[in-house]
Amino acid sequence: MIYLEYLLLIFLIVCAILAPLCRRLLNAVLVFAAFSTVTAILWLLMQAPDLAITEAAVGAGIDTVLFLLTLKTAHFLDGTRDKK
Amino acid sequence: MSAKELWTRFAAWVNGEAAPAARFEKEYQPKHSPLFRRKPREVSTGQPKTYEVWFYRVSAVLASVALIGILLATVTRLPLHGTPGTPDQNEVAERYVEQGLEETGAVNLVSGMILDYRAFDTFGESCVLFLTAMSVFVLLWNDKHSLPPKLEAERKEDDIILAEEEMHLLRHAAHFLTPFILLFGIYVVVNGHLSPGGGFSGGIIIGSGLIFYATACGQKTVSRFFDRKAFYILNFICLAIYAGAKSYSFFLGANHMENPIPKGIPGAILSGGLILPLNICVGLVVACTMYAFYALFNKGDF
Numbered sequence: 001m002i003y004l005e006y007l008l009l010i011f012l013i014v015c016a017i018l019a020p021l022c023r024r025l026l027n028a029v030l031v032f033a034a035f036s037t038v039t040a041i042l043w044l045l046m047q048a049p050d051l052a053i054t055e056a057a058v059g060a061g062i063d064t065v066l067f068l069l070t071l072k073t074a075h076f077l078d079g080t081r082d083k084k
Numbered sequence: 085m086s087a088k089e090l091w092t093r094f095a096a097w098v099n100g101e102a103a104p105a106a107r108f109e110k111e112y113q114p115k116h117s118p119l120f121r122r123k124p125r126e127v128s129t130g131q132p133k134t135y136e137v138w139f140y141r142v143s144a145v146l147a148s149v150a151l152i153g154i155l156l157a158t159v160t161r162l163p164l165h166g167t168p169g170t171p172d173q174n175e176v177a178e179r180y181v182e183q184g185l186e187e188t189g190a191v192n193l194v195s196g197m198i199l200d201y202r203a204f205d206t207f208g209e210s211c212v213l214f215l216t217a218m219s220v221f222v223l224l225w226n227d228k229h230s231l232p233p234k235l236e237a238e239r240k241e242d243d244i245i246l247a248e249e250e251m252h253l254l255r256h257a258a259h260f261l262t263p264f265i266l267l268f269g270i271y272v273v274v275n276g277h278l279s280p281g282g283g284f285s286g287g288i289i290i291g292s293g294l295i296f297y298a299t300a301c302g303q304k305t306v307s308r309f310f311d312r313k314a315f316y317i318l319n320f321i322c323l324a325i326y327a328g329a330k331s332y333s334f335f336l337g338a339n340h341m342e343n344p345i346p347k348g349i350p351g352a353i354l355s356g357g358l359i360l361p362l363n364i365c366v367g368l369v370v371a372c373t374m375y376a377f378y379a380l381f382n383k384g385d386f
Contacts, residue, residue: 049280050194053272057288062374065295069381 005045008038025076029067036060189347189356190277198282199359199366203330206283206362210326210369214319217373226384239383246302258300265293273367277356283363287370294375303383306375312386315372322365329358 015035022028036059043052071077132140163170180197190196198206231239273286298306348355379386 050192050282050285053281053285054288057285057292061292062288062295062377065292066377066381069378073381 001045005042008042008045011038012042025071026068029064029071032067033060033064036063185350188359189350190359191350192277192279192282194280195277195282195359195363196356199277199362200357203358203362206366207326207330210323210366213369213373214323217319217376220377220380224380224384228385243302251300254300258297262293262297265296266290269293269367269371273363274353274360276363276367277359278351278353283366284370286363287367288374290367290371291374291378294371295378298375298378298382303379303386307386310375310386315376315386318368318372322368326362326365329362 012035015031015038019028019031019035022031036055039059040052040056043049043055068077167173180193180201184193184196184201185191188196188200190200226235269286269289269292271286272281272289273283276282276286294306294310345357347357350356354360376386
């Protein structure tokens with residue numbers, strides 16, 4: 001089980017490096033959602049299920065939705081009104 | 085400028101009719117005064133120069149490396165995990181673990197901590213959430229009846245797309261999944277004192293269900309049962325119940341361990357004294373706030 005934790009921690013570092021390097025903001029948001037999901041799994045492995053539920057609901061759920069809405073409002077998403 | 089003129093200006097500014105400051109009426113022109121030897125610097129408006137770009141890049145990298153170095157140096161100096169003698173190894177945690185079940189009646193000790201021992205902190209957090217929703221409301225609210233023409237055209241286009249486009253997959257999934265998401269959220273809220281979870285996480289799950297439904301079927305469908313009035317009433321009732329339930333510790337000299345409500349058998353759904361109603365209050369406030377965020381970011385109204 002400890003190797004799974006190491007694997008997930010390496011994935012976290014990769015996500016953290018990747019998120020600011022993404023050219024498209026949509027990809028950065030998705031990488032951030034993946035980061036939150038893996039963090040939730042890590043909380044579960046560290047036996048903090050309360051934190052895991054909150055992290056999964058807030059970090060991977062609501063935050064992603066709000067970021068996507070902000071990108072849509074600021075016309076940064078391809079396929080919306082200003083970028084067809 | 086007379087006092088009356090000032091007052092009319094201020095009233096016009098409050099009503100949103102005029103710009104506040106009179107100093108912008110006269111265009112500002114920097115003069116080349118003999119007092120200063122150098123000419124006033126011209127502000128460049130075009131592309132940044134090459135050395136500026138490189139300066140910003142190098143200084144950003146240097147600042148990041150310095151911050152990372154400071155943080156890593158701090159981490160290496162922290163005491164090892166679980167060492168006796170560190171400040172966090174005191175009698176509070178021991179007391180929570182040993183007597184928490186007896187004193188709060190909650191099997192989930194985290195819930196017992198945040199809603200019984202530290203219930204006032206949680207009350208502050210709920211109020212902060214409500215205040216945040218109000219701030220977002222002030223910043224992003226669009227009046228439905230007096231939209232700017234461009235925005236109004238966009239809204240009409242959105243409504244037509246939502247009405248005519250056949251989003252079969254999304255709509256069927258929403259009709260099928262939303263009741264289960266809401267039910268799971270309610271389960272997490274109501275079982276907050278027995279299993280992991282509680283008001284905050286359960287409320288967010290309920291809010292996500294509402295957001296999912298609003299994405300698939302439009303905000304008008306949701307506003308049939310949840311509009312701004314319902315948001316105000318629910319938030320007010322929940323915060324008032326919470327404040328009333330926890331303010332008696334002020335009147336009883338802050339010693340609220342003597343709870344008039346029976347604790348019940350630990351593990352039963354009706355146990356833990358005030359924790360269950362407080363969980364429901366927090367969950368409702370959080371669910372309302374999350375849906376309000378979505379609605380205000382999306383349309384500016386709900």
